Amino acid sequence: APTDADCDVVVIGAGPGGYTAAFRAADLGLKVILVERYDTLGGVCLNVGCIPSKALLHVGHILDTAEQFKDHGVVFGKPKIELDKLRDWKSSVVGKLTGGLASMAKQRKVETVTGKAEFAGPHELKVDGKDGGRTIKFKHAIIAAGSRPVAPPGMDLDDPRVMDSTGALELEEIPKRLLVVGGGIIGLEMATVYEALGAKVTVVELMDRLMAGADKDILRPFEKRIRARYENIYTGTKVAGMEALKKGIKVTFEGKDAPENDTFDRVLVAVGRRPNGDLVNAEAAGLEVDRGFIKADEQMRTSVPHIFAIGDVIGQPMLAHKATHEGKVAAEVIAGEKSAFDARVIPSVAYTDPEVAWVGLTEEQAKEQGIKVEKGAFPWAASGRALAMGREEGMTKLLFDAETGRVVGGSIVGVSAGDLIGEVALAIEMGSDATDIGLTVHPHPTLSETVCFAAEMAEGTITDLY
Ligand code: FAD
Numbered sequence: 001a002p003t004d005a006d007c008d009v010v011v012i013g014a015g016p017g018g019y020t021a022a023f024r025a026a027d028l029g030l031k032v033i034l035v036e037r038y039d040t041l042g043g044v045c046l047n048v049g050c051i052p053s054k055a056l057l058h059v060g061h062i063l064d065t066a067e068q069f070k071d072h073g074v075v076f077g078k079p080k081i082e083l084d085k086l087r088d089w090k091s092s093v094v095g096k097l098t099g100g101l102a103s104m105a106k107q108r109k110v111e112t113v114t115g116k117a118e119f120a121g122p123h124e125l126k127v128d129g130k131d132g133g134r135t136i137k138f139k140h141a142i143i144a145a146g147s148r149p150v151a152p153p154g155m156d157l158d159d160p161r162v163m164d165s166t167g168a169l170e171l172e173e174i175p176k177r178l179l180v181v182g183g184g185i186i187g188l189e190m191a192t193v194y195e196a197l198g199a200k201v202t203v204v205e206l207m208d209r210l211m212a213g214a215d216k217d218i219l220r221p222f223e224k225r226i227r228a229r230y231e232n233i234y235t236g237t238k239v240a241g242m243e244a245l246k247k248g249i250k251v252t253f254e255g256k257d258a259p260e261n262d263t264f265d266r267v268l269v270a271v272g273r274r275p276n277g278d279l280v281n282a283e284a285a286g287l288e289v290d291r292g293f294i295k296a297d298e299q300m301r302t303s304v305p306h307i308f309a310i311g312d313v314i315g316q317p318m319l320a321h322k323a324t325h326e327g328k329v330a331a332e333v334i335a336g337e338k339s340a341f342d343a344r345v346i347p348s349v350a351y352t353d354p355e356v357a358w359v360g361l362t363e364e365q366a367k368e369q370g371i372k373v374e375k376g377a378f379p380w381a382a383s384g385r386a387l388a389m390g391r392e393e394g395m396t397k398l399l400f401d402a403e404t405g406r407v408v409g410g411s412i413v414g415v416s417a418g419d420l421i422g423e424v425a426l427a428i429e430m431g432s433d434a435t436d437i438g439l440t441v442h443p444h445p446t447l448s449e450t451v452c453f454a455a456e457m458a459e460g461t462i463t464d465l466y
Pocket of ligand 1: 043050115144145186310311321
């Protein structure tokens with residue numbers, strides 16, 4: 001390491017991975033510089049990802065809930081959507097969080113530098129900022145450069161009506177007809193928002209199912225609800241091309257159920273994300289970059305021992321909670337602690353309506369891997385709380401290893417499924433079996449009871465629903 005280094009650790013990228021790593025390293029007594037090309041801290045998640053999408057999804061949830069009770073004796077007037085105010089509110093939520101990060105950095109004496117960073121050597125970073133260039137000499141580096149949306153050929157039309165997730169979150173207008181290309185979590189969350197705000201939504205997905213990775217039983221209630229609400233859902237269908245017309249974007253489809261073409265007011269392309277490892281000139285530090293990916297081991301160390309990589313840039317699952325945990329590990333390893341990323345499972349959540357959440361193995365995965373499982377599935381139609389909310393379509397399903405009895409997977413669909421899945425993740429981490437979960441007294445009446453009931457169903461201690 002250079003004797004004239006400017007810092008112990010330089011962190012490239014101030015998303016959930018980067019800021020967590022920077023703060024943890026500073027808390028452990030290291031001198032830290034955090035470099036971010038954009039003016040605010042927080043990365044994709046806070047600025048154009050997790051947080052603004054959840055703010056808008058909350059609004060969608062309010063609209064749908066109000067509408068839902070029209071048949072049950074509570075009738076509201078037609079909602080008036082003031083887009084400017086709604087946008088301001090969303091931005092204020094983001095601003096509170098990104099502003100909070102800036103003061104947390106200050107408190108810890110983490111120096112933040114605004115500008116695009118590129119390696120100039122194994123211990124040297126060049127930052128190109130508004131106020132000119134600067135060279136930072138470092139002992140250790142953490143690459144937390146994140147990822148960006150991809151627009152494959154045929155979907156890369158340069159027209160403001162063709163949006164990526166960032167464009168969709170800007171909420172410029174509510175289109176009459178919106179096409180969402182990509183039936184993954186991001187596409188379906190934005191579909192939920194726009195549908196609730198009044199757009200007629202069509203979803204097209206190349207694979208023969210939506211939300212790859214989710215348990216099929218859990219997906220069923222979700223699909224039933226959106227099929228009733230959306231204009232069209234085409235699975236096993238390819239978008240072959242797009243053309244900008246005055247009256248809209250003409251999209252050509254190839255698939256069994258889809259028409260040859262259709263014209264939409266706006267199109268959201270959400271077909272995947274590409275890691276940003278190609279933006280940091282990593283080769284100059286001796287690193288290999290494979291289509292944007294940078295490899296790291298369980299200590300977050302790359303092939304160059306004093307350089308670490310975390311978050312979306314090291315690959316799937318591209319989730320904020322994975323990035324933050326990895327960020328802590330990288331900081332601790334640099335500070336000399338014996339840390340490693342050793343999570344058994346990482347939960348996935350689609351904050352759609354209803355929410356879909358899963359952790360560990362799904363039934364299909366267990367089958368593929370030849371793991372014999374026993375299952376307990378509790379339908380929310382038997383949950384007093386779900387009935388009281390008028391949302392009994394949910395289901396909680398747990399899978400247990402038939403040999404050890406330990407819980408190996410959980411899938412939940414329904415209101416707040418994302419909040420419920422954390423308990424299942426804890427149960428898996430702790431090696432709990434169905435008895436542990438079933439004997440844990442859960443508060444009544446809550447949706448959390450459905451986790452307990454699913455375990456009891458697997459054990460056979462409740463066979464009938466009461
Ligand atoms: P990022 O958050 O991508 O941050 C990387 C930062 O590095 C960026 O700020 C970038 O500007 C900066 N950077 C890149 N290159 C350079 C450079 N050369 N110099 C300086 N700075 C650089 N995940 C969830 O867990 N839950 C959700 O609900 C969720 N919702 C999402 C919704 C949407 C619409 C999107 C797009 C994503 C969502 N995600 C969600 C994913 C989540 O945002 C990412 O997994 C997370 O942000 C990854 O964190 P990160 O620290 O790896 O990188």
